[in-house]
Amino acid sequence: MRITHLFTGKDNQSHFEEIEIRLESRGSLGLFTDPAVVKAFFFREVPAGYRYTWHTVVCREYVVTLEGKAEIEVSSGETRRFGKGDVLLAEDVSGHGHKTRVIGKKPWRQMFITLE
Numbered sequence: 001m002r003i004t005h006l007f008t009g010k011d012n013q014s015h016f017e018e019i020e021i022r023l024e025s026r027g028s029l030g031l032f033t034d035p036a037v038v039k040a041f042f043f044r045e046v047p048a049g050y051r052y053t054w055h056t057v058v059c060r061e062y063v064v065t066l067e068g069k070a071e072i073e074v075s076s077g078e079t080r081r082f083g084k085g086d087v088l089l090a091e092d093v094s095g096h097g098h099k100t101r102v103i104g105k106k107p108w109r110q111m112f113i114t115l116e
Contacts (some may be wrong), residue, residue, distance in 0.1 A: 003087040008095035013075035039114040056097040060115040063088040070109035
């Protein structure tokens with residue numbers, strides 16, 4: 001399973017990379033990842049047109065888009081769009097950070113899973 005990773009590089013700037021999440025078979029139950037300890041779990045909705053200037057995340061977290069679309073821009077100017085079902089592992093807790101904007105006419109609904 002591939003997801004997008006948002007992280008702070010050695011240059012103190014935010015970057016994207018695609019990472020592979022390892023899944024292992026548990027027979028007839030399907031494929032699983034190793035369990036992760038989580039700190040909190042919550043939902044969030046921001047309206048169409050929402051913009052958030054340069055910022056970092058407060059803590060390491062998975063962000064799962066449930067509905068709507070958003071575009072995230074990193075320090076280099078590279079942008080990525082996230083829509084329904086996309087998973088982002090956000091770990092740029094320091095440095096220059098990233099910008100976020102909701103695109104389209106729908107609110108952006110997300111599920112956050114914060115990590116310890």
